[in-house]
Structures are given as structure tokens and as C-alpha cells.
Amino acid sequence: MQWFGFKRTIKLGIKSLWMHRLRSILTTLGIIFGVCSVIAMLAIGEGASRQTQEAIARLGSSNIIIETVKPPQKQTDSGSGNTVISYGLTYADAEAIRNCIPNVEVAVPIRQLDQQARYLNRKLPIKLIGTIPWYTEISPISVIRGRFLTSIDVEYRLNVCVIDEKTARDLFLFDDPMGQDIKIYGSYYRVMGISSSTIQNNHSNSFGGSNFETSDQAIGYVYIPVSTAKIRFTEFKASFDGGTSSRERVELQKITIKVQSMEQIIPIRNVLQALLENRHKEKDYNIIVPLELLKQAAQSKRIFNIVLGSIAAISLLVGGIGIMNIMLASVSERTREIGIRRALGAKKKDIIFQFLTETVLLTLIGGLVGIAVGALIPFLVTRFGNMPTVITTWSILLSFGISGATGITFGLYPAWRAANMDPIESLRHE
Amino acid sequence: MPIISIKNMTKTFQIGDVRLDALKNLDLTINKGEYITIMGPSGSGKSTMLNLLGCLDTPTKGQYFLDGQDIATLEDDLLSKIRGKKTGFIFQSYNLIAQLNIIENIEVPMYYQGMSETLSKERAEELAEIVGLSDRLKHKPSELSGGQQQRVAIARALANDPVVLLADEPTGNLDSKSGYEILEILNDLHEKGKTLIVITHDDRIAKLSERTIHLLDGRIDKEDNNKR
Ligand SMILES: Nc1ncnc2c1ncn2[C@@H]1O[C@H](COP(=O)(O)OP(=O)(O)O)[C@@H](O)[C@H]1O
Ligand SMILES: [Mg+2]
DSSP: OOHHHHHHHHHHHHHHHHHTHHHHHHHHHHHHHHHHHHHHHHHHHHHHHHHHHHHHHHHOTTEEEEEEOOOHHHHHOOOSSOEEEEOSBOHHHHHHHHHHOTTEEEEEEEEEEEEEEEETTEEEEEEEEEEOTTHHHHSSOOEEEEOOOOHHHHHTTOOEEEEEHHHHHHHHTTSOOTTOEEEETTEEEEEEEEEOOSOOOOOOOEETTEEOOOOOTTOEEEEEEHHHHHHHSOSEEEEEETTEEEEEEOSBSEEEEEESSGGGHHHHHHHHHHHHHHHOSSOOEEEEOHHHHHHHHHHHHHHHHHHHHHHHHHHHHHHHHHHHHHHHHHHHHTHHHHHHHHHTTOOHHHHHHHHHHHHHHHHHHHHHHHHHHHHHHHHHHHHHHOOOOOOOHHHHHHHHHHHHHHHHHHHHHHHHHHHTSOHHHHHHOO | OEEEEEEEEEEEEEETTEEEEEEEEEEEEEETTOEEEEEOOTTSSHHHHHHHHTTSSOOSEEEEEETTEEOTTOOHHHHHHHHHHHEEEEOTTOOOOTTSOHHHHHHHHHHHTTOOHHHHHHHHHHHHHHTTOGGGTTOOGGGSOHHHHHHHHHHHHTTTOOSEEEEESTTTTSOHHHHHHHHHHHHHHHHTTOEEEEEOSOHHHHHHSSEEEEEETTEEEEEEEOOO
């Protein structure tokens, strides 16, 4: 069939569809909703998945993170009097990991405290991080000015600190923080460097119950040598639950390990597990492997896609059956027209082509409207639901392709029926 | 020169167990430029015969040559092609396509012969002028009177310049004035050399033609030569 024939068939199809506007619109609704839900769900799923992946990637894909967790039984036996609960990771653990496990590039102990920093009369709530110079290896922060902590700082337990941009801005306003002293918990720390702010994301993520570094916009970060933290801050923390008070003692909140290559992550994780099981009576730690989380995220995304695919397939099947139903009705209603066309020289394939064109036009128009509406939904979700969404090009192409395919699949039978009607019978049809 | 030649043609319909010979061993020759009318009581096989002549159907037995081509054994696609190119049908109930305007209705047969849009539009306008409907080109069939619709149908039948025009009671649905106008147009066409085969119930119409074939129970009962 020549191009002009094709163009005229499309024009003719539009004319026929236009003649039954309401019916055409109702027919396409199934496709519109189907495509619309596919686009919207894909966009929301993709957004969530990317957010997850970014959050995990920030943890470092060649890192293993060990976190202190409060063992469950300790929470219940709070007894009667004042008890001291001691749990979690210790400096000795960090030492043991560094000494016993091969292929570990760095093992970074992290002590984390909620504190307040002061400069002149200004105060700022901060997360105080006691750590070692290799912290920069395992964290996405970078030093913008000055330097990070050094071995000498750690060795001599110096009262020095590195502050993040946020702290620098909020505490010093227009002053130069470099070389100034800030006051935390009664001691002064000299600012040796400024780092980038930890995370620029204001969504909080949690996986498997453990909260990862999530930055509160209102909180600054201050890094000091872990050894300094050890002597300046008590490891005891009072906690009150019910009427009784108890005290907790935790040395390190975290030890982050960077391995030399990704293939070593799983073996090292296993060795770590054995080592820690040996050293701890209770399971008061949690090992997180970001790489595994990434794999899990990819896996759950695959599952999500399969579920989504099934929903989409079902809704398009329903839409397609609706279209087939209407087209069959249309064919029998237009029996006479078919007879006339056959009498005037239309071949069977001309009739097939005509009806197929109409169906495909319907589904493609439905697809386009569905894509437009479907693109609007993620936009609204992002705007009002504060959730990230990503509309990918391939999801649009896919939806458009599927609508066309639905049209062909479900249009073929009605078109075939139309073409195979006996011309004379059709002409006699009232 | 014969434009249509039928030899020993039979058309049998099977309705359940009953076989019905709608046409029985028909022989007929029609020359180029002839004006033929077919008469006969209802159910005598007139429409069946016209459908066969117009290649809408194939005979059960016998031979049919149209413009020198053997039609009886052609496959569907070729039959469609010949229908569109060599015959022009005019129906009692006009049979225009409702969603198309006048010009587009006239274009339909040309479209199926693969003529370009520019050419077919031009030709359709000429034809509309021949049947006196130049001022109604953009109208839909429903906006036209019966006589006007039948004139569109005639224009459409002429679209591919067929070798024969076939009309099944073309004035059957029309008042006498409109019917007369249609007959005028057919007469003009005959005078310009078109071959016409027209089914009618009306003796006065039959008298306008050169030859009248009377059918009875699927056979040719008699033939009248109306030329004096
Ligand atoms: N498709 C068909 N199936 C069965 N019988 C038919 C069919 N078409 C016509 N007939 C029968 O053939 C005979 C001739 O019909 P037709 O040619 O329509 O007569 P006319 O046009 O002269 O009134 C009638 O008895 C009719 O019932
Ligand atoms: Mg009849």
C-alpha cells in the first residue's frame, strides 16, 4: 500500500471514530487508565528505587558498617535500682579488626555524640563525631578548606576539630572559622578545617530497622579525634524508662571498614561476623553491607517491576477486551458500509486494514492521553506527596508501544470478521 | 462486440437441506453500448443475476466473460479489483457511506483502485457536475434528498469509467419526478455510449431501453426488442 493510501486510511479512520465520538472516548478509557497507571507506577517506583540506591551508594559500596545496637534483653531487665548497662562496640573491637582481618584497607571507629557547639554567643546543636583521619576514606565528605584530622591529632589527643559547612555558616556567620576555637561541653576545640556537609538529602531512609546517616538540616557536624573524645566525654549516658533510671555505657557507635576490592566484601563480612561473635556475648552489633543492600534493592525492584508488569498487562488486557467488544459491535453495525465498500472494489485486506487502523488509532490516542495524564500524576506526587519520581523515556516508549500492540492484537479479530463477511449478505443488511 | 457473455450459467443456493436454483442454465450476450432492462416477478432471480454480472458473486456452474475476461473462476482479490474497475453499481437504496461527504463518497471506488487523492478529487468534482450536484460537494448524504443521493450513487458508479453500469431498481425508492431525473441521466449516459443493465418493475422504464429481458423462475422467459 502506497503512503498516500495509508494517509487516507488514517483520515478515514479518524472520520469514522469522530462520527461516534462518545463511543470512541469510552472505548479508549480502558487504555487511558491502563497506560496512565503504568506510567505513574513506573515513575514512582523508579523514583523510590533511585533514592534508595543513592542512599545506599552514599554508605559506600566497598564499605562494611558495624553499628552498635542495644541488645533486646537489656531493655527489659532494667531491674529495680540503678544499673549500668554496658554494650556495643569497643575500641578493642576496632583494634582487633585492624589487626586480625587481612585485606582491610581501613577500619574507622566512630563515636557519635549529640552535643551543642558555641562560638561567641551563638549556639548550634551538632553531631559530634569522634574518629580517625581515615574517616574521609569511608564517608562521602570532602575537605573544602584546611585539613582533616591527622595521626598526630589522634596520638596527642589534641583539642582540634573539623567542622562542616553548615556549622561554619551558622556559628561563624561572616567570620573566618579557620583557627578559631569553638566550645563544646566545656572544652575548646580549634577549627583546623572545613568539610562539605554530609548529606544534601532531606529524606530519611531506613533499611532493616537501622537508620543511616540522615542529615537534619538543623544539625551541624563536628569531627574531633576519637582519642580526644574518649577523654573529654563520658561513655555513660543516663536513660530513664518507666520510673527507674539506668545508665548505659557505649564506647563506639560505629566501626566502618573499607575493603580493598569489592569481591572481598562477603568473605570479610563472614570473618568479621565470626570475630565479633567471639568477642561479644550478646548480639549488640549489626553488620551492614551496602553492596548487599544494593543487590537487595535491585532484587526488590525486579519484583516490583514484575508485579507492575502483571498489573499493567491485566489492565491492558481488560482495556483490550473492551476495545475488541466495541469493535465487534462497530463491525456488525457497519455491516452495510462494509458491503458497499466491497461492492465498490475493496479487497478483504483493504477492509482489514481499515478496521485495524481504527482500532490502533483508538489505542494510540488512548496511549497518548494516558501518557499525558500518567505524567501528571508523578508530578503531583512529587509536588504534594514530597516523594521523588522519575519518568523515564523508555517507560513512555514502552507504554506507547504497548497501546499500539494492544490495538493490533485486539483489533485483528474484529477486522478479520469484517473482511470475511459476504458482500451480498452485507448489502442486504439493514 | 459482446461486452458480456454468459453461457449455461446456473446459480444454486443451499438453504439447509433445500437446494434452490435461482438461475437455471442462462445464456445471454450483451453488446457494448446496449441499454438492457430486466423485468420479472419478485423472486424470479433478477438481483441474483445482476450480482453475478457485477462480480459480487460467482456462478455455481457455467461461464461468464466480462470484457473478454473469464470471471467464473477468479479468486476474491481479483474479483474485487474487477468489481471496482469494470462495473459500476447503482442500488435501490443508494447505499452511500454516511460519515463521508458527497465528494468523498464519489472518490471511494477510485481510492480502492489506488488513484492519488489529487486526481480522484478532481475526477469526483467532474462527475458531481455531470449529475448536477456541484453545489453540494461538502454535504453529508443525510442532508440530501433521495433523488440527489441516487445521483451521487450514479456519479460514484461512473468513477472508474466502468464498462458496464448495473442498476437494481434505481428509481424504486423515488417519487416520479426524481425517478424521471434519474432516468434522464441514465439515458444521457447511454447516449454517450455506456452499457446499461437496469432492473425495473415499470413497463414505461422498460420501454426506454433497447432490449428487455423477462425472467421467470430463474429462466429467461422472453426478450422484447423495444427498438422500432
Ligand atoms: N443468498 C441467498 N440465499 C438463499 N437464497 C437466495 C439468496 N439470494 C436469493 N435467494 C433466492 O433466490 C431467488 C431469487 O432471488 P432474487 O434474485 O433476489 O429475486 P428478485 O431480485 O428477482 O426478486 C429467491 O427465491 C430468493 O429467495
Ligand atoms: Mg431484487
